[in-house]
Amino acid sequence: MGQQRQLSAETRAVIEELVPEAAKARRVFIFTGAGVSAESGIPTFRDAQTGLWAKYDPVMLASIDGFRKDPANVWKWYDERRQTMSQCMPNAGHTAITEWQRMLAPVQGRLDLATQNIDDLHRIAGTEQLIELHGNIWEVRPLGAGFADAFRLMDCPLSEHPPRAADGSTLRPNVVWFGEMLDESVLNHAFHCAMKADLALSIGTSSLVYPAAALPFVAREHGATLVEINPERTELTAAADYVLQEPSALALPALVEGIRSILPGNPA
Ligand SMILES: NC(=O)c1ccc[n+]([C@@H]2O[C@H](COP(=O)([O-])OP(=O)(O)OC[C@H]3O[C@@H](n4cnc5c(N)ncnc54)[C@H](O)[C@@H]3O)[C@@H](O)[C@H]2O)c1
Structure with a gap:
């Protein structure tokens, strides 16, 4: 108790x-x-880097450079956080x-x-x-687009990493990453x-x-x-x-x- x-x-x-x-x-x-x-039950940013993700540099999981290098991996991390958050x-x-x-x-x-x-x-x-x-973890926007182009993507878990817009372009999470305004x-x-x-x-x-x-x-x-x-x-x-x-x-x-x-x- x-x-x-x-x-x-x-x-x-x-x-x-x-x-x-x-x-x-x-x-x-x-x-x-x-x-x-x-x-x-939502871990802080540092707590979220436990287990499988502990070996990754936080900047690689939350920066445009990290995303450009490995969008699938960044999206797997965000997808996992979305799944955790959906339970909270x-x-x-x-x-x-x-x-x-x-x-x-x-x-x-x-x-x-x-x-x-x-x-x-x-x-x-x-x-x-x-x-x-x-920003908001449930919103996405096309890579290279501004905040005004964000929209909700509620699929959880996602069916592909990275998710794509109808025209095939890569989507990114609509959150502010390290080094971004x-x-x-x-x-x-x-x-x-x-x-x-x-x-x-x-x-x-x-x-x-x-x-x-x-x-x-x-x-x-x-x-x-x-x-x-x-x-x-x-x-x-x-x-x-x-x-x-x-x-x-x-x-x-x-x-x-x-x-x-x-x-x-x-x-x-
Ligand atoms: N829930 C989320 O969406 C989430 C989670 C982790 C990180 N972030 C992002 O990470 C960045 C970190 O900055 P930050 O200052 O928000 O977080 P932080 O992790 O730097 O600090 C968290 C603060 O919360 C305090 N705290 C812990 N438990 C508390 C409780 N039960 N009640 C009140 N306070 C408590 C801690 O003492 C600490 O000062 C932010 O930019 C944020 O966008 C967001």
């Missing part, structure tokens, strides 16, 4: 202090990383974000979510206004939302991968109160106004329940 997990007394005290301020926020910006999906469900952290977004509607508030994750779990959990900074309009939109926020949360990210990692800092510089949720300290921790050093699937539901209890128009 799994042990029932509890928030530490310290975290409960931080949440108690944070809730009245969070309930006042009408522009919320959330930035998430791989840690949010860890409790759904959103966790209580994903769901709490969706609930908070819905709770803000009656008070004319707004919650924007920018994620570095490519796993689709925020969308499956029902979050809207989702900004996918690093993010979609400019997507990134600009994320920065706009961060700058407008009166409350920003950075959740489950090591805050190391730029330019995305700049988002919470920019929100803070533009006046947002900054919250971090992560069991470990990160590059952002010292800049945060509130730190919840806990797994997101535990801390987020507690925070959102606290907000619900005082936000108008949201009966329990």
